[in-house]
Amino acid sequence: MIDLKKSFKNIFKNILVQFLSFLFLLSWLWIWYAAWTTLTSNQWATGQPVNQTLMQGIINNLNDLNTRVATLWTSNWGIGYWQTWQDLTSSRKANTNYTNNTGKPIMVNYYYYALNWPMNSWVYAVIDGVTIYGSVWIQWYSSNNLSFIVPNGSTYRIEWYNPTSWVELR
Numbered sequence: 119m120i121d122l123k124k125s126f127k128n129i130f131k132n133i134l135v136q137f138l139s140f141l142f143l144l145s146w147l148w149i150w151y152a153a154w155t156t157l158t159s160n161q162w163a164t165g166q167p168v169n170q171t172l173m174q175g176i177i178n179n180l181n182d183l184n185t186r187v188a189t190l191w192t193s194n195w196g197i198g199y200w201q202t203w204q205d206l207t208s209s210r211k212a213n214t215n216y217t218n219n220t221g222k223p224i225m226v227n228y229y230y231y232a233l234n235w236p237m238n239s240w241v242y243a244v245i246d247g248v249t250i251y252g253s254v255w256i257q258w259y260s261s262n263n264l265s266f267i268v269p270n271g272s273t274y275r276i277e278w279y280n281p282t283s284w285v286e287l288r
Contacts, residue, residue: 231261
């Protein structure tokens with residue numbers, strides 16, 4: 119069976135590598151053009167030797183390129199990029215505050231199943247003091263599921279019982 123998630127991830131990586139390679143080639147052309155422009159416009163005005171002016175122009179442009187690539191690479195790609203589902207059931211408890219300090223938004227999925235619990239009660243999450251309602255407990259046997267996104271730096275908790283399953287995309 120084909121693993122679509124893995125296939126798409128590999129395709130995305132290949133496209134990203136080719137795109138960055140293209141940017142690298144384009145940047146070298148830009149570096150040499152900018153250096154040549156600097157050389158021809160400033161060579162006579164400054165009285166500097168030709169080699170020093172050319173090399174300084176290349177160094178300045180390389181530093182600028184390095185800054186731009188670092189910004190692109192470390193920018194927040196959004197939820198799902200460079201994240202994986204992690205089963206945190208053993209380390210998470212209901213009615214306990216947690217803080218998302220991953221540097222990115224995360225997605226939480228909470229699931230609970232049990233017999234003989236009070237009917238007509240809600241499972242809900244609280245994110246930075248805002249309540250997100252999930253499903254209502256409508257039978258003496260039932261299951262509850264709740265999924266929500268937590269922004270970076272936010273606190274969150276689930277108001278209900280300890281989970282049967284608690285997974286997070288982080």
